[in-house]
Amino acid sequence: MVRVKVPATIANLGPGFDTLGVAVSLFNIIEMNFSDELKIEVLNEGKNILPENEVNLVYQSAKKVIDRFGFERKLHIRLINNIPLARGLGSSAAAIVGGVVAVNELLGKPLSMDEIINIATNIEGHPDNVVPALLGGFTVSLFDGEKVFYKKFSLPEKELCFVVAVPQFHLKTSDARKVLPEKISLKDAVYNMSRTALFVACVAQKDFSFLDVLCRDKLHQPYRSSLIPGMEEIINRGMEKGLLSVFLSGAGPSIAGICDKKDAEKAGKFMVGTFNNFGIKAKYLILNPCNEGVSVCT
Ligand SMILES: Nc1ncnc2c1ncn2[C@@H]1O[C@H](COP(=O)(O)OP(=O)(O)OP(=O)(O)O)[C@@H](O)[C@H]1O
Numbered sequence: 502m503v504r505v506k507v508p509a510t511i512a513n514l515g516p517g518f519d520t521l522g523v524a525v526s527l528f529n530i531i532e533m534n535f536s537d538e539l540k541i542e543v544l545n546e547g548k549n550i551l552p553e554n555e556v557n558l559v560y561q562s563a564k565k566v567i568d569r570f571g572f573e574r575k576l577h578i579r580l581i582n583n584i585p586l587a588r589g590l591g592s593s594a595a596a597i598v599g600g601v602v603a604v605n606e607l608l609g610k611p612l613s614m615d616e617i618i619n620i621a622t623n624i625e626g627h628p629d630n631v632v633p634a635l636l637g638g639f640t641v642s643l644f645d646g647e648k649v650f651y652k653k654f655s656l657p658e659k660e661l662c663f664v665v666a667v668p669q670f671h672l673k674t675s676d677a678r679k680v681l682p683e684k685i686s687l688k689d690a691v692y693n694m695s696r697t698a699l700f701v702a703c704v705a706q707k708d709f710s711f712l713d714v715l716c717r718d719k720l721h722q723p724y725r726s727s728l729i730p731g732m733e734e735i736i737n738r739g740m741e742k743g744l745l746s747v748f749l750s751g752a753g754p755s756i757a758g759i760c761d762k763k764d765a766e767k768a769g770k771f772m773v774g775t776f777n778n779f780g781i782k783a784k785y786l787i788l789n790p791c792n793e794g795v796s797v798c799t
């Protein structure tokens with residue numbers, strides 16, 4: 502039996518749509534073994550919601566690898582889920598990464614990390630959650646349709662943290678992508694491109710002094726705000742409440758902020774209170790950057 506631990510991830514970080522991502526300290530566990538017949542058990546998040554049959558995303562991802570090597574093996578999979586589903590914390594990437602990495606271990610590690618990154622990104626469609634889930638840290642990645650190119654940077658784990666307000670409702674990434682425009686203006690492209698590039702330079706130099714300017718976005722957040730009551734208010738007022746920056750977590754509906762650890766509770770209460778004012782139940786999580794990605798214990 503293999504046991505794989507995969508971190509949650511926050512993609513985009515404001516301007517870096519489909520490009521930037523960070524791994525955070527919240528984990529799913531995937532246990533997998535060969536078996537006489539397919540058996541899938543789901544515990545915690547997604548119990549009684551996620552399918553326990555062939556359409557389960559962890560199974561589908563593992564099956565891609567099994568088929569690639571021509572094996573005819575059935576699997577017993579046990580999912581101990583802590584990452585909320587369809588909330589912008591990379592649950593689908595964690596499922597895909599967990600399935601691919603676990604089965605790769607069972608098969609004796611035929612795949613390299615680069616091959617795993619390419620397989621998992623092909624399933625997910627974009628690399629910004631997959632790469633940090635696999636490698637940890639802050640990652641910059643691009644997918645050219647065939648291959649993923651990426652770089653990872655470690656983040657300081659002690660001082661800064663992520664406060665994530667998680668509303669009770671689900672928002673599927675596929676639905677949050679449907680509201681995005683086909684075309685954007687050159688001005689908006691430059692707005693995001695300059696911030697994304699400078700964000701990466703600041704992380705490389707460990708300079709977090711103007712995160713508020715870096716984390717703004719004109720490519721996806723303005724269009725998605727209509728799907729998330731309270732989002733605009735949280736983003737507009739987050740800085741007054743101690744956040745150094747505030748943005749949509751992945752495709753939403755969660756909102757994430759970066760702050761000093763001492764300010765995290767106050768910021769989380771503000772974010773949840775604002776969702777509540779808009780009639781949305783929510784909770785907040787205080788998460789650390791996680792510089793280690795997926796890990797395996799046999
Ligand atoms: N542990 C899991 N096991 C099996 N399938 C899962 C698991 N977690 C997520 N999924 C699948 O992924 C879907 C959610 O993926 P989606 O991309 O919509 O959101 P997300 O990955 O949580 O958010 P984001 O990509 O914005 O960070 C679920 O509806 C389910 O089909």
Ligand SMILES: N[C@@H](CCO)C(=O)O
Pocket residue numbers: 512513518519520627629630674677678721751752
């Ligand atoms: N970059 C993706 C992240 C969610 O999977 C999006 O914003 O749609």
